[in-house]
Amino acid sequence: MARRLTALLRHDVRLQHRYGIYAAYAVVVAFYIGVFQAIGARLPEWLKVVVLYTDPSVLGFFFLGALMLLERSENTRVALAMTPIAPKHYFWSKALSLTTVSLVAVGVIAPFLHSRFSAANVTLLLFTVCATSVHYIGLGIPAALRFSTTTSYLIGAAAWLTPIAMPGALAFMQPIATAGLLLPAAAHVALLRHALGDVVLPTAQVVVALATTLLAAALSTWYACSQLARGLGDQDRSSPHTVARAAGPGAASGRAARTNSPLARFLRIASCDLRSIGRDPTLTAATGLSLVPAVAFAVWRNDWDALALSAFGVENITHYAAPVLAVMPAVMLGWVLGFLYLEDRDDGPLQALEVSPLGKEGFFAYRATLIGATCWFIAVASVRLILPNLSWTLGIVIALFVALEAILAGLLLAALARNKVEGLAITKLTNLTALVPLVAISPSPLRLLAGVIPTYWIGELCELSGTRLLPLAPTIVIALVSHGVVGWLLYRWRR
Secondary structure (H helix, E strand, C coil): CHHHHHHHHHHHHHHHHHCCHHHHHHHHHHHHHHHHHHHHHHCCHHHHHHHHHHCCCCHHHHHHHHHHHHHHHCCHHHHHHCCCCCHHHHHHHHHHHHHHHHHHHHHHHHHHCCCCCCHHHHHHHHHHHHHHHHHHHHHHHHHHHCCCCHHHHHHHHHHHHHHHHHHHHHHHCCCCCCHHHHCHHHHHHHHHHHHHCCCCCCHHHHHHHHHHHHHHHHHHHHHHHHHHHHHCCCCCCCCHHHHHHHHCHHHCCHHHHHCCCHHHHHHHHHHHHHHHHHHCHHHHHHHHHCCHHHHHHHHHHHHHHHHHHHHHCCCCHHHHHHHHHHHHHHHHHHHHHHHHHHHHHHHCHHHHHHCCCCHHHHHHHHHHHHHHHHHHHHHHHHHHHHCCCCCHHHHHHHHHHHHHHHHHHHHHHHHHCCCHHHHHHHHHHHHHHHHHHHHHHCCCHHHHHHHHCCCHHHHHHCCCCCCCCCCHHHHHHHHHHHHHHHHHHHHHHCC
16 A cells, blocks of 8 residues: 555656646745745734635645646546556545645745744644645545536636635634534634634633544545545546537638638637537636625625724725725636636647637637626726725726736736646736735835736725825826736747
8 A cells, every 4th residue: 555655646746846836836935935024023813824724724625626637638547547546545645745735835934924833833733734735635636526627627616615614714703612613614723823823722622623623634535535436537528618619710610611701700719719618617607706706895895894893903904905806807817818728728729720810829819808808897897896986987997907917817827837737836826916906005115116016006006005106197107018018028928
């Protein structure tokens, strides 16, 4: 058993290194270190807990899906089914390799948190991260078995994970109810808060939380292995939307195929994309879900402000959250643009398009325009819901920048990712750009240096600090230049 597991583990580590998971996550860790080193002493402990729980502890859940779908496309699991490898070997190879990344990340970040650690607290922190990672990897394997593309997993798994992770909010209530610690997410968050010194739990609650954490990890491991026993070795069945894309524009029927006008070519490609999206409901869901945060924000704004004030002592938290939520349509639709491009490149349609009158550049321009226009309409509605006091003109301008950022997010994946696994790793970086508008909170003129990252200008236009350093017109012009320069560079680097 040990020899088989060691061989699988060695293979997984090589694969994860080859596809840039370690390099991409090292950049994410460096970003966190920079933030915590600069302002960690002023950050509330609960925010540090949120960062450790939502990122290092759960990173295996998302990377796992891309790795498993890559293995499926290459029929790796079919080969494994003919070897003595058991489902438990497969599970623990993935769990050990990805959990080690989580532990190393937390170990490197911890000294910069400016938290008061004892030896016992450090041990508890690492144990909680380890158990949480195993728990979510165990839940991620059944999820990955149910999706056929990385794009669908990226969107669908987030919907799968959200109701499981949401009970973690119970651990921020005061006082923490012991019954709530019977829910795994609440137990994880409570132990992290205790380890970082944010709260001091009674011994009985620590015991309950530890027992829940261990039981959850054990049950998810058992469930994952049972699902693998049925799913390991399944033949890869090309998803309908992949087949539709592989058919490309040449799949158009008779009269349309004979018509070679630009409008006819556009309509044929648009028809193909609409069929692809219709056959993959998660792409449609991504478009709809991009508006959900804004609707929830508008409905529960006052409740969130009251909850943040009572739980954390933070006043008017929705004022600071507004620009981050305004950028969310760009993040979600940028995923769709980028991963559709990666799938078309990996599966072959782009090679066929390269020798067509449209060309690869024309095809990307068409799709970027379509995604950008969709994002703009969604962003206009989102900005009205999130910032109702903003003028219509400024709201439309902000929506334009959000649409441009969706295209930039897609270009970033197209420029840097060699495949869909690397794309998922790079997505960790693009997600961080949604937080950059918060830099505009600073009253210092040096905050303008963050303008090299285009999303910063959303925070500047929203006047997060209460004052705008430059008049509105020059601010918009500089923001356009920032978006244009970054877009030009990424387009030049596009693979």
